[in-house]
Amino acid sequence: MAQPTYRVSVIEQSQVAPPPSSVPATTLSLSFFDxxxxxxxxxxxxxxxxxxxxxxxxxQAILPTLKHSLSLTLQRFFPLAANLVCPPQTHKPHIFYAEGNSVPFTVAEAAGDFNRLVANYPRDVRELHHFVPQLPPAHVSSDKTRVIPLMAMQVTVFPNEGICIGIIFCHVAADGRAFHHFMKSWASVCRTGGDLTCLDRSPPFNDRAVMKDPNGLEQNLLEDWWSWGSAWTDDTGLINDFAEKVRATFVLSRAHIEGLKQWVKGQCMNKEDSEPLHVSTFVATCAFIWVCLIKSQYNGVSDFSDNSELFYFAFVADCRNRLKFPVPCTYFGNCLAICIVALEKGELLGETGIFEAVKVIGNKVRQSETEALRGAETWLLDWKEKSETGTLVTVAGSPRLGVYETDFGWGRPKKSEVVHIDVTGAISLAECRDEEGGIEVGLALRRKNIADFTAAWEQSLKLF
Structure with a gap:
């Protein structure tokens, strides 16, 4: 598969900051969730x-409004224009905003096939990397304190076809819900020509002191970070040769999802000792994709040796309404529980593999609703341990984030992509652009695996 050529030339490089003197110097302490x-x-x-x-x-007509609306929006979402400050060991990292902090903003022009970029069929993963900005390098002071910019942007114009808005940001600044709150706010301010009503109506809550920590989770997690986290690099998902990978989008229609749920419920009725299941759209989709991924790895293999080998699936649960202390729904930061479940290879590859996956994922989701912080003291250690097995599948994004509601005045996005799954090996989830109740699943796989995954997907759809 030849890689199409996308010639990208930079038109402008600038910095976009909140309006002068609109934000005081502010230090944001990291919570245990961050x-x-x-x-x-x-x-x-x-x-x-x-x-x-x-x-x-x-x-001439759009860019000035785009940049001005970003400046106005950053006045409220100033942590994204700030820096992460990581002092030497035993000193706690924090986010610091100072007057003059800004977001790098690149404008580029591209020549190439715009329609190919927004397609669902498999494409070379390298095609999208032209449109992702680069974060400025960290600054290291004489006392070894690292100062790390938190966000950068690139807007790429495809003349007479479309544009791409690319964002790179550090997760420590914001989780998915917070980030998309920012994006939709910026889009609204741009769409309305600078009207700040949406910011007044739904301002971000930036005070991280709202996060209570009666169990000392922060100290536990910081000690893990100090002991190995600041130097540890997870290489399990790194692919040095992107030429071997393609990415594609698979769509589960609303009918597929409803059929899947009914099939799972039917399996439950056939098992007299089965406990009630939590079968949400998220749970059913994750279970289906997990099984298809594992099946694609063993396509054509007749000898399933070591059926007791454990495979892991990790996702996050938004905790804004699941804690014993109140957290505003517009809290800006991280408020996610890390959830990891496991199944043996034989269970995943069996005839009822999807049912078994629904059971363990659903039980974890249900547990997070009442015990969101259970096991939180070992989140870092658990993640490191499971990542190093090479059998961990993770999820990026969520159908609840409303990605396709981000309208700058040009209509809904034609496509949205999570590019970092090319490296991490995660799957991405979003609501379906073209059908309410459907789900878009983004995958980046080696070329030799994409056909096997497609076969497993199509075969599994025949179950219901």
């Missing part, structure tokens, strides 16, 4: 929009 994400590679998200205008129209 600390695990110090290990996380930067998040990379692309939004593609149809915009059949020439480049000079974009730069």
């Amino acid at each position: 600390i695990p994400w110090l290990l996380c590679r930067p998040m990379q998200r692309l939004f593609f929009y149809e915009l059949p205008q020439p480049t000079n129209y974009f730069t």
Whole structure:
């Protein structure tokens, strides 16, 4: 599969900051929810929009409003313009905003096939990397304190076709819900020509002191970070040669999901000792994809040796309404429980593999609703241990984030992609753009595996 050529030339590089003197110097202490994400590679998200205008129209008529609305939005979402400060060991990292902090903003022009980029069929993973900005390098002071920028942006124009808004940001600054709150707020301010009503109506809550820590979780997690986290690099998902990987989007329609749920419930009725299941759209989708992924790894293998080998599945649960202390729904930061479940290979590859996966994932989701912080003291250690097995599948994104509601005034995105799954090996989930109740699943797999996954997907759909 030849890689199409995308010629990208930089038009402008600038910095976008909150309006002068609009934000005081502010230190944000990291909560115990933030600390695990110090290990996380930067998040990379692309939004593609149809915009059949020439480049000079974009730069003259649209770009000034885009940048001005970003400046106004950063006044409320200032942590994204700030820096992560990591002092030497035993000193706690924190986020610090100072007057003059800003977000790098690149404008580029691309020549290439825009429609190919927004397609679902398999494409070379390298195609999207042209449109992802680079974070500025960390600054290291004489006392070995690292100062790390938290976000950068790139807007790429495809003349007379569309544009791509690319964002890279550090997860320690914001979880998915917080980040998409920012994106939708920026889009609304841009769409309305600078109207700040949406920011007044739904402002981010930036005070991380709201996070109570009666069980000393922060200290436990910090000690793990100090002991090995600041130097540890998870190489299990790294693929040095992107030429061997392709990415594709698979769509589970609403009918598929409802059929899957009914099939699972039927399996439950056939098992007299089976406990009631939690079968949400998220649970059913994750179980289905997990089994398809494992089946694709063993396609054509007749000897399933070591059926007791454990495979792991990790996801996060939003805890804003699941804690014993109140957290505003617009809290800006991280408020995620890390959830990991395990099944033996023989269970996943068996005839009822999807049912078994639904059971363990659903039970974990149900547990998180009442015991969100159970096991939180070992989140970092558990993640490290499971990552090193090479059998961990993780999830990026969520159908509840409303990715396709991000309208800057040019309509809904034609496509949104999570680019960092190319490296991490995660699956990405989003609501379906074209059908309410459907789910888009993004995958990046080696070329030789994508056909096996497609076969497993199509075969599994025949169950219901």
